[in-house]
Amino acid sequence: MLIKSFPPAERTPQLISQLTQLWRQSVDASHHFLTPAEITTIEHEVPTALRTVTQLLVAVDDQNTPTGFIGIDGSLVAMLFIAPAASGAGIGTALLQN
Numbered sequence: 710m711l712i713k714s715f716p717p718a719e720r721t722p723q724l725i726s727q728l729t730q731l732w733r734q735s736v737d738a739s740h741h742f743l744t745p746a747e748i749t750t751i752e753h754e755v756p757t758a759l760r761t762v763t764q765l766l767v768a769v770d771d772q773n774t775p776t777g778f779i780g781i782d783g784s785l786v787a788m789l790f791i792a793p794a795a796s797g798a799g800i801g802t803a804l805l806q807n
Contacts, residue, residue, distance in 0.1 A: 710776065710800060712807050715765045727775050728767070729755045731792050738793040762787050766807055768800045779804040 715724065732755050736748055743751070759765065762780035768791075770776050777791040777800040791800050 710798070710803065711769050712803060713767050713769060715767060717760065720760055720765065724767070724775075725756050725759050728759050728778050731775055731778065732788075732790050734793055735790040738796075758788065766804055768795075768804055770795075776800055777804055779807075 729752070733748075733752060736743065736751075740748070758780065759778075762782060764781040766779050766781075767775050768777040775792070776795040776798075778788070779786060780788040786805070789801060789804060
């Protein structure tokens with residue numbers, strides 16, 4: 710696992726799309742308290758949040774595929790999502806420690 714930092718200028722449409730898909734997979738697997746309509750509503754806001762969060766760190770696997778990400782604004786964690794297939798592998802901990 711490698712953790713990459715993406716300043717706003719390096720957040721390509723492809724990266725935003727990949728992370729939005731990862732977000733959806735993670736939310737579908739773990740956020741059972743949200744209704745499908747709420748998830749869809751929030752999902753429309755995710756690309757903007759990914760583009761504008763101050764610091765964006767992305768964990769990638771050997772094929773450079775994102776397996777998790779964290780968005781930080783100041784000292785606050787604004788978002789932290791892990792791909793369901795990578796859950797339990799220490800990715801969240803690694804992202805929080807970077």
